[in-house]
Amino acid sequence: MNNQKRLIGTLPKIGIRPTIDGRRKGVRESLEDQTMNMARASADLLSKNLRHPSGEPVQCVIADTTIGGVAEAAMADEKFEREGVGVSLTVTPCWCYGSETMDMHPTRPKAIWGFNGTERPGAVYLAAVLAAHAQKGLPAFGIYGKDVQDAHDSSIPQDVAEKLLQFAQAGLAAATMQGKSYLSIGGTSMGIGGSIVDPHFFEDYLGMRCEYVDMSEVTRRVEEGIYDKKEYQKALAWVKEKTTEGPDNNAPEKQKSRKQKDVDWAFSVKMALIFRDLMVGNPQLKEAGYGEEALGRNALAAGFQGQRQWTDHFPNGDFAETMLNSSFDWNGIRQPYIMATENDALNAVPMIFGHLLTATAQIFADVRTFWSPEAVKRVTGYSLQGHAREGIIHLINSGAAALDGTGAQSIDGKPALKPYWDIQQQEVDQCLANSQFRPANVEYFRGGGFSANFVTRGDMPVTMLRINLIKGLGPILQIAEGYTIALPQKVSQTLADRTDPTWPTTWFAPRLSGKIPFNDTYTLMNSWGVNHATFSYGHIGSKLITLASLLRIPVSMHNVDDTHIFRPTAWNGFGTKDLESADYRACKNFGALYKK
16 A cells, blocks of 8 residues: 655644533532543544544544633643644533533534433533534534433443544544645636636635646646656556556547557656646655645645647546546555546535545546436336336546446445555456546547546445535535446446447436435436536435535535434524525525635
């Protein structure tokens, strides 16, 4: 495996705040051990079960003392600032002085766990301090176990543990984004709204900044040799040995010669190196005399315009995008990068969300075609079954689909996408064996290039997601949990041939709930807000909803059961019968997390 610290800034830590009844001479002293034990148990749970997407374990910082009043709250906050805490969890088994002990940091994600015990009123403090948070406009998540525990019981019930982990994952994702960059390489691609990169959205909602580089910078670096020459030779040799060049579907008179294709391969490999260096820098460039270029843009994610001004003349960016988004390359198994094709920044953001919540590679795709059971039967003679019985959606796009999207990795013998630290070399080999790089369709891409081509294995639980911007409303998040679908090879090929047989294909069916737009697959397809989507491994809709509420982004559609929705307690004040409408009102009321 190969991994290194890429981005500038410390990884966010979780701060644990043990709050206590401040009355001394008996009350406080009787609660010290129990309160600190809750803090230690929480830190143990979180540190043992969470890792940053880069692979490092999540660290917890416990306040030096229990917090009985404002002075000790300030001491804890001073320590948290010094230690790089990005998320705070307050724990208590008892009554405390709410407004004196609460976390007042304006943007730090917050949760409070109030112990469900009968000896002391932990639930009373929980309710009181959550009300204070709401009153002050600092929404916090409330965690309260279903079953009463004995005072000496230091274990964490399963329902409490699940909420602690869900909050912490979402909070860490929000904290990780803060201060990082989205790098726009080029401008707007073919008039796609998502590639009109809006800095206000990134700054106000995500705490990120936008950086912009003209595509001519890529040309300059290619022509002037501003890339690591040794790595280039290593990468090119790896491509020749490990990847398969698929058949050329262009008409014979339009096909490039072998010599021209080899030139395109060399150019495509250089593009991959240059895109990465633009994002996160490369110390090797400094040694070669390019100190400015060596620094990069501290980009958590990037996008490449490509079409059309670039692709009408140069090889497309498909190979570079695919390899950056994959969990491996010529340097071995490593954390994926986030790279959006067509510079669709609003699809890069859900890729960021999915990656930070799962640590896996994300798959960028067009939401291309709805195939009804009747249409599939008419064209192929095949009857859709199982999850696909109401029809399937064809997810396909020439660029940015990570090779992890083959589904050639496995968990318990079933197809999966895994964090890089769990991927085995044989799974990398299987991803490569189940994919090809096909010469680009020169009617689309006059400059040539190579696009990844694979069919995703079926029966994987996945979540399709997307951010859209609506004038007057702001950002909204769309979520659809579902499954990848396996079709007979001949059926799959027949359907794919009607679009582009050289691109990666995923057949997707949503998990239907009976509620619009999840009453059938057609309605979902017809309700999807834009032409692109990301899909992430696993049914992670509830995690996404928690993260969206932290960032004040309303969720416009989802098929997550209401019992799994976990938002700040203040959301209850906006209505409990219609949770979707309440979410819109709460997000509007509290406003973007970082907006000044």
